[in-house]
Amino acid sequence: MEELPPGFRFYPTEEELVSFYLHNQLQGTRHDLHQVIPVVHIYELDPWHLPSAAGEMCRGDTEQWFFFAPRQEREARGGRPNRTTRSGYWKATGSPSYVYTAGGRVIGVKKTMVFYKGKAPAGRKTKWKMNEYRAIIQGASSW
Amino acid sequence: MEELPPGFRFYPTEEELVSFYLHNQLQGTRHDLHQVIPVVHIYELDPWHLPSAAGEMCRGDTEQWFFFAPRQEREARGGRPNRTTRSGYWKATGSPSYVYTAGGRVIGVKKTMVFYKGKAPAGRKTKWKMNEYRAIIQGASSW
Numbered sequence: 001m002e003e004l005p006p007g008f009r010f011y012p013t014e015e016e017l018v019s020f021y022l023h024n025q026l027q028g029t030r031h032d033l034h035q036v037i038p039v040v041h042i043y044e045l046d047p048w049h050l051p052s053a054a055g056e057m058c059r060g061d062t063e064q065w066f067f068f069a070p071r072q073e074r075e076a077r078g079g080r081p082n083r084t085t086r087s088g089y090w091k092a093t094g095s096p097s098y099v100y101t102a103g104g105r106v107i108g109v110k111k112t113m114v115f116y117k118g119k120a121p122a123g124r125k126t127k128w129k130m131n132e133y134r135a136i137i138q139g140a141s142s143w
Numbered sequence: 144m145e146e147l148p149p150g151f152r153f154y155p156t157e158e159e160l161v162s163f164y165l166h167n168q169l170q171g172t173r174h175d176l177h178q179v180i181p182v183v184h185i186y187e188l189d190p191w192h193l194p195s196a197a198g199e200m201c202r203g204d205t206e207q208w209f210f211f212a213p214r215q216e217r218e219a220r221g222g223r224p225n226r227t228t229r230s231g232y233w234k235a236t237g238s239p240s241y242v243y244t245a246g247g248r249v250i251g252v253k254k255t256m257v258f259y260k261g262k263a264p265a266g267r268k269t270k271w272k273m274n275e276y277r278a279i280i281q282g283a284s285s286w
Contacts, residue, residue: 005179005200006163007155008147020149036148057148 010036010058010066014099014133017066018108022135025068040067046087047115047128069132088117090130099133109134153179153201153209157242157276160209161251165278168211183210189230190258190271212275231260233273242276252277 012021021037024030036055045053054065075081083090090113099108111132116123155164164180167173179198188196197208218224226233233256242251254275259266 004147004151007153007159007179008151008200009154010150011152011154012150016150036150057151 004057009061010055012066014110015101015107018099018133018135019101021066022068022108022133026135026137034068037066037068039070042067042069042130043072043081043083043085043090046085047126047130083113084120085115088115088123088126089120090115091120091123105138106136108136147200152204153198155209157253158244158250161242161276161278162244164209165211165251165276166280169278169280177211180209180211182213185210185212185273186215186224186226186228186233189228190269190273226256227263228258231258231266231269232263233258234263234266248281249279251279 021033024033025037034055035057038053038055040050040053042050050067051061051065053067054061058065072081093112093114096109096111098106099110101107111134113130113132115126115128115130117126118124164176167176168180168182177198178200181196181198183193183196185193193210194204194208196210197204201208215224236255236257239252239254241249242253244250254277256273256275258269258271258273260269261267
C-alpha cells in the first residue's frame with residue numbers, strides 16, 4: 001500500500017469494511033491495514049479531533065474517517081460500552097441493521113450513533129454521526 | 144499505478160479530473176493515465192457498452208465511468224460535434240457550468256447530457272447521463 005494516484009479515495013462498501021478490513025483486523029494478521037484504518041480509542045477523543053487521526057492513506061478525506069475501536073474492558077466483561085467523551089456522548093439512533101455479503105450471508109451488524117454535546121440525558125444533538133460495525137463470525141454449524 | 148487495496152475507488156473531484164487528468168492528457172505526457180481514463184470514441188458505442196470500456200483501474204465501478212473522448216474532425220474544423228450513436232443520441236441539458244480550482248481560477252467547462260433512444264428530435268429520454276469536461280487553458284496575458 002502506497003500513495004494513490006489523484007482522484008482515488010477510500011470509499012468502501014459495507015461488505016468490504018467488514019469482510020476484508022474488520023476480519024483481517026480481528027485475525028491480527030495484516031498490519032498494513034492501519035495505513036487505511038488505524039486503531040484509535042475513539043471515546044478518548046471528541047469527534048472533531050477524529051479526522052486528524054485518520055489513516056495516512058485517507059488523510060485527504062473530508063467526509064468520513066475510519067477507525068478500529070478496541071473493545072473496552074467493561075464490554076469484554078459483558079457490560080455496555082461507555083460512549084462518553086470529554087465534551088459529550090454518542091447515542092444510538094434508529095435500529096441496528098445487518099451487513100450482508102453479495103451472496104446474502106450476514107457478516108456484521110451496523111449501529112448508527114449521533115454525538116450529543118453536554119451531559120446525558122440533557123445533551124444537545126450535533127451533526128456528528130458514527131456508524132459502528134461489528135463482525136458476526138459464524139462458527140461451524142452443528143448437526 | 145497498480146492494483147488498489149480493497150475499498151479504494153476512483154472518485155475524483157472535478158478539479159482533479161480537469162487539472163490533473165485532462166491537462167496531462169492534452170499535454171500527451173503520461174500514458175499511465177489510460178489505466179484510469181482510456182481514450183474511447185464514445186459516440187461509436189451506445190451508453191450501455193461504455194462501462195466495459197472503462198480503465199482497468201476502474202473496472203469494478205458500478206456508477207460512473209471515465210473516458211477521454213478525442214475531438215471529432217468536424218469539431219476541429221469549427222463545427223458542432225456529432226453526438227449520435229447507433230441507437231440514439233446525446234443531448235445537452237441545463238446550462239454549462241464552470242470548473243474551478245480551490246483557489247477560484249476557472250479551469251474547465253462542464254456540460255451535462257442525457258441519452259435519447261431513437262432518432263432526433265423524437266427520441267425517448269433514458270436514464271443515461273454524461274458529463275463532458277473541457278479544459279480552459281489560459282495563455283499568458285498580454286499587457
